Amino acid sequence: MGYVKAVDGVSFVVKKGEIFGVVGESGCGKTTLGKGILRLLKPIGGYIYFEGKDIAHIKGKALKWYRRVTGIVQQDPYGAMPPFMSVKTILEEPLRIHGVPKEERKERVIKALEEVKLTPPEDFLNKYPHMLSGGQLQRVAIARAFILKPKLVVADEPVSMLDASVRVETLMLFKELQKKHKVSVIYITHDFSTAKYFSDRISVMYAGHIVEIGPAREVINNPKHPYTTHLIKVIPDPNPENRFTFKETLPGEPPSLANPPPGCRLSPRCPYVMDICTKKEPPMIKTSRNHYVKCWLYARQ
């Protein structure tokens, strides 16, 4: 037996009012990262500074305060909502837990529903989760995440269960709220194309490491890490030409996180692998303003 190193020595900064995208394939550690930041999991090492205060080791009252200033939106809205609670009860619960007086609660619940465009709110207050569509329920989840006026919201694949046509609508609504309340958002997704429109900066995760960080469009239009370049190349936009060409993919599959390869974790699959890649873990290297990549190809000789 050993440890699954789901998030293995990751460092980054999220700015105030910024949407920070975390993109990666399943099993790369992105959800674990989100849960660690929200302190739903306790990191075994390292620090998480929130407004200058280390929250990696807080408990009790301090943790309750941290719960109030953070919010979460999960992938499956049906799984994230208690099926026996009405929308009103669901939205009221965080307010009740954090001591908002009763007279104020109803007003705030109604306002929250209006903000996510579930109008008229009276029509939704007494509905139960199964009576709403996936898109509507995800908006309730967004309203819940914002109802305590948090400073940071972690959105873990908030639209990947929704129909393609509802995804854009939901993300736009999310962004509107984020701008209005100047909230920082960590947007966790496997989908580069929504990350492009929704995030200010993007980080790419592979096998528990962040391998690239940069401004969203810069990472997509000018990717540096071999993993990022290949991932972006294989994602198709609708185009009748696609059917005539084959995609250039990486061989093999991501490694087990219980026993990752030494050195760079992409080295067994990387077409540019060098001697050093299998021996030493690459450092984070700055390639241009705000653009960093964890790859030996960019190290100065």
Added chain:
Amino acid sequence: MDKILEVENLYLYFRTSRGDVKAVDGVSFSILRGETLAVIGESGCGKTSLARALMRYLPRNVSLYRGEVIIDGINVMKLSDREFDEKIRWVKISYVSQAAMNSLNPVIKVVDHLIEPLILRGMATKEVAVEKAREMLKLVGISEDFLYRYPFELSGGMRQRVVIALSLITKPNIVILDEPTSALDVMTQANIMNLLKKLKRELKLTYIFITHDIGTSSELADKVAVMYAGKIVEFGPSEQAYVDPLHPYSKALLSSVPRLHEERIPTFVPGTPPSLINPPKGCRFRPRCPNAMPICEKEPPLIKIGKESYVQCWLYAEK
């Protein structure tokens, strides 16, 4: 090229306590041999029901199953269930279902999955069938060492390859792919699409590719059928469908796709698809359509545009 599949006025309704669900409601199209048809649309528009109607995989609560389906020259709607099973299902047309990789029985070895359709129909002896299974596994890019493994010993991508091998083992003409990659990771998805393209060329297969992922659909599609609320509202070559679609719904659907390699702000289709129990009268897209006119309360006819495109919309009717 000849027509391998012709569908005329196909209906499939399901009985529920609230009324009949009109999942496939008068659908007509045809596919040429070796061509791939992508069927795209939002969830609940009847895509999977169309596949089930073609495969005759029907649940007990079917209230209407009618129409004409001609597969490789055989009018299959006239066949009994037994004849359909002997002559059509898995012989002429096979099916890779949604989340197919989870449909393999965990206690049955890969080889026994693969030989079953051959043995069941008496198409081969066991030795020949095992040999075919070995070949087929190699064809989909899996080492023959995995022949005697159990499904849980394979990764998701490999299991999906096994299911594709299973759909091809009887050498059918048509393969229905129902969201074959939507449960897979991006890179694995690209590998599977490469494989499907290779198989299409080498075996001259005809695919019906059902998906809500429009970008991925363009990886295979020669023709595209856009479904909305149980009907095909547009049918035509991919050069039209992905570049300059005709139906207002197809246009809205295409522009809702976030583009990775282009700068184009995606837009959304306001509203939600209608209930298939009580769909709106006339054109079913009317309540959401930006171009709705009074005449749209009447059911629009199927209008031919150019050589190969069809659209069901009053905008294209001659005045």
